[in-house]
Amino acid sequence: QVQLVESGGGLVQAGGSLNLSCAASGRTVSTYAVAWFRQAPGKEREFVLGATSRNYLQYVADSVKGRFIISRDNAENTVYLQMNSLRPEDTAVYYCAAGTPPNTMSYTSVRGYTYWGQGTQVTVSS
Numbered sequence: 001q002v003q004l005v006e007s008g009g010g011l012v013q014a015g016g017s018l019n020l021s022c023a024a025s026g027r028t029v030s031t032y033a034v035a036w037f038r039q040a041p042g043k044e045r046e047f048v049l050g051a052t053s054r055n056y057l058q059y060v061a062d063s064v065k066g067r068f069i070i071s072r073d074n075a076e077n078t079v080y081l082q083m084n085s086l087r088p089e090d091t092a093v094y095y096c097a098a099g100t101p102p103n104t105m106s107y108t109s110v111r112g113y114t115y116w117g118q119g120t121q122v123t124v125s126s
Contacts, residue, residue, distance in 0.1 A: 001026045002115040004096045009120030012086055016124075020081040022096030022117055030054060030074045033101050035113060036081045038092035038122075045095065047108040049081065053100075059107050064090075086124045093119040 008020040020036070035050030049070040050059045058070060069082040079096060097113035106112030 002029060002032065002098050004029075004098060004115055004117035006094065006096050006117040006120040009094060009122045011123045011125065014087055014124055014126050016086050017082070017084045018086065018122060020083070020094055020096075020120060020122070022079040022081075024077045024079070024098065028074070029077055029079060029098055030072065032098040032115075033107060033112070034070070034072065034079045035059075035097045035107070036068075036070060036079075037095045037097060037110060038090075039095070039119075040092040043092075045110055047110075048094070050107050052107070057107075061108075083122070086122075088124045088126045091122060091124050093121050095119045 003025045005023045012018055031053055033052050036048040037045050038048050039045040048061050051070050067085045071080045096117040098115040099113035101107045101112030
């Protein structure tokens with residue numbers, strides 16, 4: 001079992017930056033694939049960024065390419081999402097996830113992940 005707790009969300013102006021953290025406990029998160037998803041009001045949860053276990057590969061949604069970065073600190077058992085050049089359309093609840101996706105397509109799907117955090121709100125004002 002892995003427990004995930006996100007933090008770092010908040011209100012920021014367009015063009016600004018935020019760094020979200022996802023602290024894991026229970027088991028080391030380095031052995032799992034990890035990802036960030038987001039969900040805006042009235043919309044489905046969507047994939048943002050993900051990395052295979054030990055960061056061999058990373059997956060990035062086109063909407064955040066060149067602006068968002070995913071990283072891990074294995075010593076701290078924490079996953080980060082650095083968000084730059086934020087836009088109002090980035091406003092959403094951001095969720096951290098961990099798991100063992102069974103195939104390539106699963107890395108960008110909510111079905112590929114077993115463990116989820118409670119989410120942290122990010123609001124970008126124009």
